[in-house]
Amino acid sequence: MAPGFAQTDHYPTRAIKLYVGFAPGGATDQLARLYATRLTERLGQPVVVENRPGSGGNVAVQQLAQASPDGYSLVMAANYVAINAALKRNVYNWERDLAPIALIASTPNLLVVPANSSFKTIDDIARAGRKPDAQVTFGSPGMGSSVHLSGELFKLTAASPGLTHVPYKGISPAELDLVAGTIDLMFGSISTAVPLVESGKLRAIAVTGTQRLKALPNVPTLDELGMKGFNVEATYMVIAPAKTPAPIVQKLSAEIAEVSRQPEVQRAIENLYAQPLTGGPAQTRTFLKTEEAKWAELVKASGLKID
Incomplete structure (x- = not known):
């Protein structure tokens, strides 16, 4: 096993950092802290949230892409990973540099x-x-x-x-x-x-979604107001660096899935006006590919360019 890699049979043996690419207080940060608390209980080691804001979340993801693939650096990310790929703003290649772990929620x-x-x-x-x-x-x-x-x-x-x-x-x-x-x-x-x-x-x-919010039932969707097909949602996920050992990816995915099944966690997600999601590495990777293709089509059709 390469130096610095975790002994997967005993993983984790020290604190895990869960980076958030935005300032404290938003949905990404709140979800990260919710899961960090629960994963700390399950894994027996601290999962520590660190905010690394900047570049629409990309500062944290870029740092992750360069981190040691040992399971001790993760990011609570969202579909900006795929959106920025479509906009050609990423300095990393998510398919090459990242290992999707699990889907968390959408809103x-x-x-x-x-x-x-x-x-x-x-x-x-x-x-x-x-x-x-x-x-x-x-x-x-x-x-x-x-x-x-x-x-x-x-x-x-x-x-x-x-x-x-x-x-x-x-x-x-x-x-x-x-x-x-x-x-x-x-x-x-x-x-x-x-x-x-x-x-x-x-x-x-x-x-911006396809349904009105239970919390604000009198507020219509953009689709209802004449912008047919308008549907933009934030979808949250946990990712790791590429080449993270498969047993660690599988363990993290399984532990996150167990946390996601907890009724109190589902209630906490719903209290953020979000929908709980489940899905492991394969489903998360498929989602990112689909999302990148969706926004790439819009970029091509509209000529949208982001400096």
Whole structure:
């Protein structure tokens, strides 16, 4: 066995780092901390969450791709891994450099504006974005995130070239600026946007998924509002470096699956307004391939380019 590799029969023998590519507070961070606590109990070694925000989650994934493939470095990632591949923004090749472990959950995004915004409907936003001097800003936790791509797809579908993307290093700082009115709108993360809507700080206009939210039953989907087929969701997963020994990948996948089956974990995921998912390495890899192909088709059709 190569130096530095875990003795798989006794894995793990020390702390495992679970990186998050965004600032604390968002859905990715909350899911990472939920699973870290449960996996610590099951594995008998600490699973420690470390936030490494930047580049729409890619800072953490790039660091993972360069880490030792010994099972002690993981990332709670999302479909930005595949989206950024379609946008040709990744400095890594996910198929070559990463080992998918397990699917965790999925959730749509929520189009929200400040509570005192003049925007009441998607038509209000679309018209404002078509004005010659339009300066309508939408925030996100980083380029290539589902929050960002929801905005880009809306911009394309609504033919509103005046919508301008403003990236942040996490959902929380973006939401702070949105509540303050520094930016105009956001296709926010459900887990943090819904409480802000319920508290009266934001107004919800539409859901990016295929179904209305139980928490906000009066808020329609974009598909209902005329943007037929509009469906953008964030899908969360755990990944490891490529060449992580198969027994470790299998052990991690099995332990994560056991955590995902726990009723209290499923309730916690649902409390984030997300849908629990199951699926091991093969299913996660298939999902990433499908997601990359989906967004590559959009990039080709629209000519979308991200600097």
